[in-house]
Amino acid sequence: MVKVRDVCRHVRSKNAGPYWVTFDFFFDGPENFEKYHASPALSPELFARLYGTDPALVKHIPVADLNMVKISYPRATPQGGVEERDMHSGQQYVRVLDVELD
Template identity: 30%
Template sequence: MTRLRDIAKLIRTKNAGPFQLTLDIMFPDARSYAHVVDSGVINPAAMAAFFKVDASKVRLFNYAPGNAIKVTVPRLVTSGDPADTDLFGGQQFGPLVDLEVPPLDP
């Protein structure tokens, strides 16, 4: 298997307001974008498990013109809360880079 980091050009998380977190996965071209979308590895259930939220709260957007996938989930802790360890939400993507994706055909 290939890892998401091997195919994507950019993987990042950031706040989408104090109560939401957004994940951006951008690809270098339409072929790699379509491959990951068609593989189905990025889906609401998988993202819910990854971010430890209810699947009904996951919003997933495939944006072909930008070769990008956007996922929005509720933050487990409100940004700025004393228990928040990532004020800007920029560190939440880390383990997702190892998500296994079927290899791209040469």
């Protein structure tokens, strides 16, 4: 099976304001973008399972001109709160690198 790390030249996670986290998946070309950007493996349910968010609130935004997809979800707690473990959400992407794509 192909993993995210195999078809994306860059994956990052970051804040999208104090209440949201966003992931950017930059595919390594238009072929892989077309083949995998809508993969069921990158479903709202994956983000719910990995990050404890409501799958109904996960946003999936393909950007074909850049061969990338942006996936955003609301944080469980606001940025900088008592339960904060990654203030800038810069390390959250690591969990998705080994997700197998269909």
